[in-house]
Amino acid sequence: xxxxxxxxxxxxxxxxxxxxxxxxxxxxxxxxxxxxxxxxxxxxxxxxxxxxxxxxxxxxxxxxxxxxxxxxxxxxxxxxxxxxxxxxxxxxxxxxxxxxxxxxxxxxxxxxxxxxxxxxxxxxxxxxxxxxxxxxxxxxxxxxxxxxxxxxxxxxxxxxxxxxxxxxxxxxxxxxxxxxxxxxxxxxxxxxxxxxxxxxxxxxxxxxxxxxxxxxxxxxxxxxxxxxxxxxxxxxxxxxxxxxxxxxxxxxxxxxxxxxxxxxxxxxxxxxxxxxxxxxxxxxxxxxxxxxxxxxxxxxxxxxxxxxxxxxxxxxxxxxxxxxxxxxxxxxxxxxxxxxxxxxxxxxxxxxxxxxxxxxxxxxxxxxxxxxxxxxxxxxxxxxxxxxxxxxxxxxxxxxxxxxxxxxxxxxxxxxxxxxxxxxxxxxxxxxxxxxxxxxxxxxxxxxxxxxxxxxxxxxxxxxxxxxxxxxxxxxxxxxxxxxxxxxxxxxxx
Amino acid sequence: xxxxxxxxxxxxxxxxxxxxxxxxxxxxxxxxxxxxxxxxxxxxxxxxxxxxxxxxxxxxxxxxxxxxxxxxxxxxxxxxxxxxxxxxxxxxxxxxxxxxxxxxxxxxxxxxxxxxxxxxxxxxxxxxxxxxxxxxxxxxxxxxxxxxxxxxxxxxxxxxxxxxxxxxxxxxxxxxxxxxxxxxxxxxxxxxxxxxxxxxxxxxxxxxxxxxxxxxxxxxxxxxxxxxxxxxxxxxxxxxxxxxxxxxxxxxxxxxxxxxxxxxxxxxxxxxxxxxxxxxxxxxxxxxxxxxxxxxxxxxxxxxxxxxxxxxxxxxxxxxxxxxxxxxxxxxxxxxxxxxxxxxxxxxxxxxxxxxxxxxxxxxxxxxxxxxxxxxxxxxxxxxxxxxxxxxxxxxxxxxxxxxxxxxxxxxxxxxxxxxxxxxxxxxxxxxxxxxxxxxxxxxxxxxxxxxxxxxxxxxxxxxxxxxxxxxxxxxxxxxxxxxxxxx
Numbered sequence: 001x002x003x004x005x006x007x008x009x010x011x012x013x014x015x016x017x018x019x020x021x022x023x024x025x026x027x028x029x030x031x032x033x034x035x036x037x038x039x040x041x042x043x044x045x046x047x048x049x050x051x052x053x054x055x056x057x058x059x060x061x062x063x064x065x066x067x068x069x070x071x072x073x074x075x076x077x078x079x080x081x082x083x084x085x086x087x088x089x090x091x092x093x094x095x096x097x098x099x100x101x102x103x104x105x106x107x108x109x110x111x112x113x114x115x116x117x118x119x120x121x122x123x124x125x126x127x128x129x130x131x132x133x134x135x136x137x138x139x140x141x142x143x144x145x146x147x148x149x150x151x152x153x154x155x156x157x158x159x160x161x162x163x164x165x166x167x168x169x170x171x172x173x174x175x176x177x178x179x180x181x182x183x184x185x186x187x188x189x190x191x192x193x194x195x196x197x198x199x200x201x202x203x204x205x206x207x208x209x210x211x212x213x214x215x216x217x218x219x220x221x222x223x224x225x226x227x228x229x230x231x232x233x234x235x236x237x238x239x240x241x242x243x244x245x246x247x248x249x250x251x252x253x254x255x256x257x258x259x260x261x262x263x264x265x266x267x268x269x270x271x272x273x274x275x276x277x278x279x280x281x282x283x284x285x286x287x288x289x290x291x292x293x294x295x296x297x298x299x300x301x302x303x304x305x306x307x308x309x310x311x312x313x314x315x316x317x318x319x320x321x322x323x324x325x326x327x328x329x330x331x332x333x334x335x336x337x338x339x340x341x342x343x344x345x346x347x348x349x350x351x352x353x354x355x356x357x358x359x360x361x362x363x364x365x366x367x368x369x370x371x372x373x374x375x376x377x378x379x380x381x382x383x384x385x386x387x388x389x390x391x392x393x394x395x396x397x398x399x400x401x402x403x404x405x406x407x408x409x410x411x412x413x414x415x416x417x418x419x420x421x422x423x424x425x426x427x428x429x430x431x432x433x434x435x436x437x438x439x440x441x442x443x444x445x446x447x448x449x450x451x452x453x454x455x456x457x458x459x460x461x462x463x464x465x466x467x468x469x470x471x472x473x474x475x476x477x478x479x480x481x482x483x484x485x486x487x488x489x490x491x492x493x494x
Numbered sequence: 495x496x497x498x499x500x501x502x503x504x505x506x507x508x509x510x511x512x513x514x515x516x517x518x519x520x521x522x523x524x525x526x527x528x529x530x531x532x533x534x535x536x537x538x539x540x541x542x543x544x545x546x547x548x549x550x551x552x553x554x555x556x557x558x559x560x561x562x563x564x565x566x567x568x569x570x571x572x573x574x575x576x577x578x579x580x581x582x583x584x585x586x587x588x589x590x591x592x593x594x595x596x597x598x599x600x601x602x603x604x605x606x607x608x609x610x611x612x613x614x615x616x617x618x619x620x621x622x623x624x625x626x627x628x629x630x631x632x633x634x635x636x637x638x639x640x641x642x643x644x645x646x647x648x649x650x651x652x653x654x655x656x657x658x659x660x661x662x663x664x665x666x667x668x669x670x671x672x673x674x675x676x677x678x679x680x681x682x683x684x685x686x687x688x689x690x691x692x693x694x695x696x697x698x699x700x701x702x703x704x705x706x707x708x709x710x711x712x713x714x715x716x717x718x719x720x721x722x723x724x725x726x727x728x729x730x731x732x733x734x735x736x737x738x739x740x741x742x743x744x745x746x747x748x749x750x751x752x753x754x755x756x757x758x759x760x761x762x763x764x765x766x767x768x769x770x771x772x773x774x775x776x777x778x779x780x781x782x783x784x785x786x787x788x789x790x791x792x793x794x795x796x797x798x799x800x801x802x803x804x805x806x807x808x809x810x811x812x813x814x815x816x817x818x819x820x821x822x823x824x825x826x827x828x829x830x831x832x833x834x835x836x837x838x839x840x841x842x843x844x845x846x847x848x849x850x851x852x853x854x855x856x857x858x859x860x861x862x863x864x865x866x867x868x869x870x871x872x873x874x875x876x877x878x879x880x881x882x883x884x885x886x887x888x889x890x891x892x893x894x895x896x897x898x899x900x901x902x903x904x905x906x907x908x909x910x911x912x913x914x915x916x917x918x919x920x921x922x923x924x925x926x927x928x929x930x931x932x933x934x935x936x937x938x939x940x941x942x943x944x945x946x947x948x949x950x951x952x953x954x955x956x957x958x959x960x961x962x963x964x965x966x967x968x969x970x971x972x973x974x975x976x977x978x979x980x981x982x
């Protein structure tokens with residue numbers, strides 16, 4: 001049933017009064033979370049701890065190719081998890097090569113079976129989807145596999161796969177709908193191209209692949225596809241890894257080129273046509289130069305679009321409740337407590353304006369938000385010095401400022417950059433590249449040479465970077481770095 | 495008269511070379527003596543010391559060979575079609591490792607030359623506080639004088655003295671890395687980390703390996719659970735353990751195999767079995783016997799034989815210093831020797847007054863499932879502060895890569911020991927899992943900055959990694975709750 005409510009005229013008082021006890025009678029739920037991804041689920045599970053009545057709505061609109069998936073959001077289904085597993089498959093391929101130098105013997109020709117890998121990966125993801133459903137059930141969070149959209153104040157309409165509509169009301173809402181891959185808007189893109197949403201469950205080997213884009217998604221996918229033995233080309237409009245330290249981005253590109261990935265720079269596709277049907281079929285791609293009128297053509301089995309992601313905020317009825325969004329990007333601006341311009345509506349995760357699109361950030365934001373709402377906590381999500389890793393064939397871990405941003409903010413004369421190439425010991429015996437791995441730290445001379453940027457390019461970059469991020473959070477200075485003894489022999493000691 | 499050199503370093507290992515090269519940077523006249531007494535089995539090697547020749551470097555490379563063997567097994571789950579069975583050839587690995595080590599020996603000689611440090615392949619001993627007598631392999635003698643002398647002769651593996659046949663028939667780590675042929679069925683005996691690491695990679699490359707231990711594994715490391723988790727993993731990995739046993743004799747059989755007899759302390763029985771190789775890893779002894787330290791009055795610890803030094807690495811004799819494994823009370827690690835050597839040179843010749851900080855030195859044991867740690871063990875923290883004043887956060891986690899590979903993650907474990915009071919400063923961090931060294935290094939920095947538990951929790955994790963689990967620790971031992979955590 002629908003109940004009309006006037007907006008609370010004093011939201012702070014309401015929060016205070018309802019700090020510990022659920023709101024009696026007025027609303028169906030204390031909290032409705034729209035989006036069952038990293039941020040949404042973390043927030044919902046946290047709220048259940050404080051005995052709030054919580055509902056999670058999660059729904060996956062199938063891709064143009066028809067792919068869909070279960071509860072858990074991008075990270076679990078079509079992001080971090082399958083990406084890292086396929087990256088691992090590629091790394092294992094490299095290990096196979098190395099292993100001969102370490103004395104291992106086996107048949108000369110080793111081939112990779114896409115289906116075996118994909119099935120294993122999907123099975124694991126399935127177990128995670130299942131795990132989430134069990135956890136929500138155990139924590140008494142109501143879950144509906146339905147598409148949520150606002151229809152009026154405090155009211156949401158949930159539409160399931162069969163088209164059945166239900167209305168629910170809640171005292172508060174958290175929007176955590178995340179994003180979906182962007183399409184080019186050229187002829188043939190939706191009909192013939194795939195995106196990362198499709199790649200991880202593709203029921204056939206993608207074969208000769210063209211990856212369009214230069215985001216970390218593009219490079220990571222191109223990287224592991226090449227590592228599995230596929231012929232991969234990357235078409236880049238301008239620069240690689242926009243927003244990342246460009247010195248490091250170029251090194252990543254160089255490494256990939258040397259390891260079999262072809263880059264076509266300064267071109268954009270203008271049409272994709274099907275030459276042959278099949279799984280995979282054959283596609284003809286026509287592209288135009290960004291610097292002139294030159295046109296090129298190429299034939300590929302698969303075209304993977306990775307040109308960016310757009311927030312799922314346009315069709316969830318935000319106009320009905322007056323939530324402001326950035327009209328151009330679709331992102332939602334929030335204050336430092338993740339609150340939108342409508343006091344009882346919050347937002348977390350990838351849809352936020354000017355915030356990082358990372359799973360751990362969404363989880364942290366979701367949990368802290370809920371603790372502030374229901375447990376009287378005051379801690380806010382700390383978005384500064386959040387570490388990240390790009391899982392390209394040569395992994396890149398970073399925390400803090402890129403060199404360019406540091407120069408811009410502090411001035412070149414006020415920063416000192418310490419750097420070094422290194423050769424991982426494990427690469428010596430198999431004679432792998434001896435000058436590709438690289439580490440650099442950026443220090444603020446005026447602040448006791450405080451470390452404000454950390455960048456490392458090498459194996460296990462994520463494992464290496466994590467601890468440094470903790471140290472940077474503790475205000476690490478160059479002197480403290482120098483006086484810390486290294487662990488030998490590991491890459492991190494560099 | 496004037497001394498020939500500003501600095502003479504006895505021992506061309508990690509510490510010695512670092513000290514010598516640093517001193518040379520200040521334009522000083524520096525010489526290094528390095529000499530390797532062959533092992534009882536006759537093994538010898540080039541310039542660079544233990545780490546480069548018979549320690550960290552070959553150990554990590556052979557550990558990598560074993561890890562890569564595991565990767566081959568995993569690879570099939572990830573879609574790689576490798577025909578079984580897969581076979582490992584010792585000589586291919588050993589040759590590759592030995593070639594790399596030799597390139598490092600060469601590299602060190604070139605570096606010394608470039609930095610104008612004089613190198614003598616001679617065995618040194620003291621004639622007086624400023625005079626060293628150097629002896630070549632052929633017996634030729636040279637006298638060298640120096641203003642300052644640094645002793646960095648390191649240690650060598652001990653042989654058990656009370657077991658018949660131990661010296662004649664057993665090998666040590668000094669020999670293992672230089673074997674041209676496979677050691678076959680091996681018995682690395684006793685349990686210091688050296689033994690476990692070697693047993694680990696020997697098992698990993700497919701050799702039948704048994705570890706015999708008299709008492710506790712990994713003495714000196716966290717016993718509360720880290721040591722046993724490491725050995726438990728090794729057992730499930732295939733290494734055999736003979737616990738609470740000690741050998742009484744080793745005999746050579748007609749077949750050239752070795753017959754080992756041992757006592758089982760629990761069952762009070764005597765048992766025997768035959769092996770291809772018996773390796774002793776019962777500890778290392780400082781290499782000071784032939785230095786003639788008594789002549790010049792350099793004091794050593796009567797029990798350990800190690801040289802006693804103060805916070806500035808000075809011995810009891812002015813102008814004579816000591817660094818590295820040979821010094822009493824210091825960690826036996828390459829990076830500390832290097833750091834100490836460099837700082838010493840900077841104090842002697844560079845007007846620095848900075849002393850080496852030996853507190854919170856991180857380290858890693860490269861067993862099949864690696865164990866990295868920094869700071870206090872749980873028992874040391876309890877002893878120091880009392881169990882009421884410490885809080886231990888812990889978690890059993892599963893590396894993502896183990897899922898598809900269907901690997902057992904039972905011993906993948908993290909523990910953070912903190913002070914309980916308000917600030918919750920971190921006293922120790924312990925991590926068992928893949929790439930433990932890479933994980934711990936950065937956190938060691940944090941601990942050097944006085945990291946607290948709240949600061950760790952404020953640090954956002956990198957996803958998906960194993961290291962992020964450290965930033966998510968929230969279950970305490972005190973609570974008694976199940977510490978198994980799930981990734982996502």
